[in-house]
Amino acid sequence: xxxxxxxxxxxxxxxxxxxxxxDWHDQTLWWVRAKxxxxxxxxxxxxxxxxxxxxxKRNALGNLYExxxxxxxxxxxxxxxxxxxxxxxxxxxxxxxxxxxxGVRHLVKSKSMLTEECHLNPHLAANGIEVIDTxxxxxxxxxxxxxxxxxxLPCIHKKKEEIGELFHEHLGTPAGNADPxxxxxxxxxxxxxxxxxxxxxxxxxxxxxxxxxxMVVCTNEGNADMGAHLADIHIACMGIxxxxxxxxxxxxxxxxxxxxxxxxxxxxxxxxxxxPRAGQExxxxxxxNGRSRQLGREDFRNSLKCIRCxxxxxxxxxxxxxxxHSYHTAVAGPIGAILAPNLDxxxxxxxxxxxxxxGSCSNVCPVKIDIHQQLYKWRQVLVKEGHTTASKTAxxxxxxxxxxxxxxxxAAGKMGRWVMRAFPGMVNxxxxxxxxxxxxxxxxxxxxxxxxxxxxxS
Amino acid sequence: MSSREQILxxxxxxxxxxxxxxxxEGLSGSMPGTLEAYRKVLEGLGGSLFEVKDExxxxxxxxxxxxxxxxxxxxxxxxxxxxNEDPHLLENVDMAVVPxxxxxxxxxxxWLTEQEVQVRVLPFICQHLAIVLPKSRILPTMHEAYxxxxxxxxGFGVFIAGPSKTADIEQSLVLGAHGAKSLVVFITEx
Numbered sequence: 001x002x003x004x005x006x007x008x009x010x011x012x013x014x015x016x017x018x019x020x021x022x023d024w025h026d027q028t029l030w031w032v033r034a035k036x037x038x039x040x041x042x043x044x045x046x047x048x049x050x051x052x053x054x055x056x057k058r059n060a061l062g063n064l065y066e067x068x069x070x071x072x073x074x075x076x077x078x079x080x081x082x083x084x085x086x087x088x089x090x091x092x093x094x095x096x097x098x099x100x101x102x103g104v105r106h107l108v109k110s111k112s113m114l115t116e117e118c119h120l121n122p123h124l125a126a127n128g129i130e131v132i133d134t135x136x137x138x139x140x141x142x143x144x145x146x147x148x149x150x151x152x153l154p155c156i157h158k159k160k161e162e163i164g165e166l167f168h169e170h171l172g173t174p175a176g177n178a179d180p181x182x183x184x185x186x187x188x189x190x191x192x193x194x195x196x197x198x199x200x201x202x203x204x205x206x207x208x209x210x211x212x213x214x215m216v217v218c219t220n221e222g223n224a225d226m227g228a229h230l231a232d233i234h235i236a237c238m239g240i241x242x243x244x245x246x247x248x249x250x251x252x253x254x255x256x257x258x259x260x261x262x263x264x265x266x267x268x269x270x271x272x273x274x275x276p277r278a279g280q281e282x283x284x285x286x287x288x289n290g291r292s293r294q295l296g297r298e299d300f301r302n303s304l305k306c307i308r309c310x311x312x313x314x315x316x317x318x319x320x321x322x323x324x325h326s327y328h329t330a331v332a333g334p335i336g337a338i339l340a341p342n343l344d345x346x347x348x349x350x351x352x353x354x355x356x357x358x359g360s361c362s363n364v365c366p367v368k369i370d371i372h373q374q375l376y377k378w379r380q381v382l383v384k385e386g387h388t389t390a391s392k393t394a395x396x397x398x399x400x401x402x403x404x405x406x407x408x409x410x411a412a413g414k415m416g417r418w419v420m421r422a423f424p425g426m427v428n429x430x431x432x433x434x435x436x437x438x439x440x441x442x443x444x445x446x447x448x449x450x451x452x453x454x455x456x457x458s
Numbered sequence: 459m460s461s462r463e464q465i466l467x468x469x470x471x472x473x474x475x476x477x478x479x480x481x482x483e484g485l486s487g488s489m490p491g492t493l494e495a496y497r498k499v500l501e502g503l504g505g506s507l508f509e510v511k512d513e514x515x516x517x518x519x520x521x522x523x524x525x526x527x528x529x530x531x532x533x534x535x536x537x538x539x540x541x542n543e544d545p546h547l548l549e550n551v552d553m554a555v556v557p558x559x560x561x562x563x564x565x566x567x568x569w570l571t572e573q574e575v576q577v578r579v580l581p582f583i584c585q586h587l588a589i590v591l592p593k594s595r596i597l598p599t600m601h602e603a604y605x606x607x608x609x610x611x612x613g614f615g616v617f618i619a620g621p622s623k624t625a626d627i628e629q630s631l632v633l634g635a636h637g638a639k640s641l642v643v644f645i646t647e648x
Contacts, residue, residue, distance in 0.1 A: 031629070059476070059477050061474060062475055064473050134636065136627070158628075160628045196546055214610060247610070248601070248605070251603065252601075265499060270619075272616060286465070292469045
């Protein structure tokens with residue numbers, strides 16, 4: 001994915017040009033959120049589970065050094081080869097190196113947001129290695145030459161007719177057939193061939209257990225397993241924050257993950273990879289790429305608890321109406337908006353402002369990350385570090401001047417009310433961003449202070 | 459300094475104060491570990507369930523409900539040549555009948571390991587999957603399941619809950635993504 005130059009507001013504007021589509025996007029995600037609620041309410045211990053998951057992750061972050069060493073030791077003992085990558089470039093070099101060493105020119109990959117974050121696909125393509133994404137949604141966006149717009153539902157922004165069109169062009173399905181059942185069957189056939197041919201499989205990792213050195217990968221489609229169990233080489237790529245202490249803790253996270261993500265009781269497959277099968281090579285790439293830095297930021301380290309369920313996106317009023325691509329980063333939505341500024345403050349300075357701070361994200365988060373509070377704290381950091389636009393800084397300065405001087409505040413209020421009454425065109429115009437999707441309210445006759453003064457006496 | 463040392467040093471420097479691990483007591487609540495509860499969830503996932511006396515009843519039931527099966531692999535039968543063949547050749551298996559170790563009532567999942575399935579890809583590559591599970595092995599939640607499973611004994615294990623599926627096209631649920639298109643669970647009396 002190329003770095004986009006437009007900011008969230010501009011990209012959201014573009015998404016909003018097609019209003020019926022925005023409504024459809026909004027309602028589809030809300031439906032997923034409603035399914036999550038139903039599942040959460042069916043478990044009386046839900047809140048206790050969230051507290052427990054959050055506490056396990058707190059422990060994992062507080063002992064990450066020890067757990068990483070333990071995991072490496074166990075995994076090595078199990079026969080895996082462990083690699084360490086300080087950043088995205090090193091991760092890509094390691095993966096390319098393994099593939100080149102075995103002369104692999106063609107591989108299958110199951111969903112891994114980390115490889116999206118590192119832009120692995122374009123890097124491999126530049127080295128003459130073809131990657132086939134095997135998650136159906138990811139394959140669809142790959143054929144469309146787009147990045148995923150959601151971490152769990154990669155092509156949630158696409159209509160079935162567009163998918164039918166893509167399949168017609170690339171897989172030779174009949175023109176005009178947009179039936180999900182038919183298209184899924186076509187993809188199954190197409191991707192079976194890829195699974196049977198691939199010499200190497202790349203997968204992501206949902207959880208890595210320090211105690212046992214095993215990795216758990218969750219899918220509904222079975223694509224991670226089809227890839228990993230048929231290929232000679234399995235490369236599992238994971239961020240260092242995926243570590244959990246013990247095997248029994250998987251019970252807590254597997255109960256929360258799918259219920260929070262899509263409202264299912266569990267994913268169809270929760271696969272525990274511990275040793276390579278006979279004759280197979282298992283590589284594990286542990287990636288930092290800014291995570292150890294985020295660990296040191298007291299206000300933001302909780303973002304590393306994230307288990308990538310996407311619940312914060314499905315519930316977010318801004319995400320639902322602006323689409324995943326408007327966030328111009330691999331992980332969109334509220335969680336993405338607190339992870340991305342750690343990667344690059346300047347490039348992603350717009351994202352923490354893409355929120356109403358309503359707090360719905362924090363309410364649904366299965367590991368209780370204080371997402372909306374971190375969004376608010378990032379705004380302060382970004383303004384202080386000078387990463388916000390000049391107009392926003394000027395506006396904030398003026399606002400703070402007015403709000404800290406009572407006399408100016410009263411005069412400005414009076415003038416504002418008078419302007420709105422006498423010259424409504426001054427505020428009801430396209431230059432005023434508040435006017436864009438709404439009518440300005442009728443100006444009140446008096447300010448609250450004036451009303452209070454009068455009513456206090458009587 | 460290698461990347462490994464560099465990452466570990468940064469993590470050590472930045473990690474917050476250690477906290478104690480929480481207890482996992484009481485998380486299962488009063489979730490029932492019954493066959494009825496299990497059946498309801500499994501059927502919600504698109505799987506089907508038959509109660510049988512023992513495994514001998516399975517072939518007749520398969521013939522009745524899946525009349526067009528050509529290649530069937532049954533774990534525990536005398537036919538074992540496939541175990542040493544290239545796993546890619548399992549692509550034409552219509553039905554695999556494999557033993558499950560533990561069932562989980564709250565989510566329909568069944569725990570299988572490499573030891574039972576012999577070839578890791580078998581329960582994924584087959585067109586249809588049947589899992590045989592003794593009734594006494596149904597547990598209420600994932601917590602009991604991990605307690606029973608204990609430490610890993612082999613290289614690969616998996617919870618399977620229902621047939622493979624996707625809803626990636628406009629959130630329309632379609633059964634049969636890359637793994638088995640259908641799942642049938644045979645509950646034995648033992």
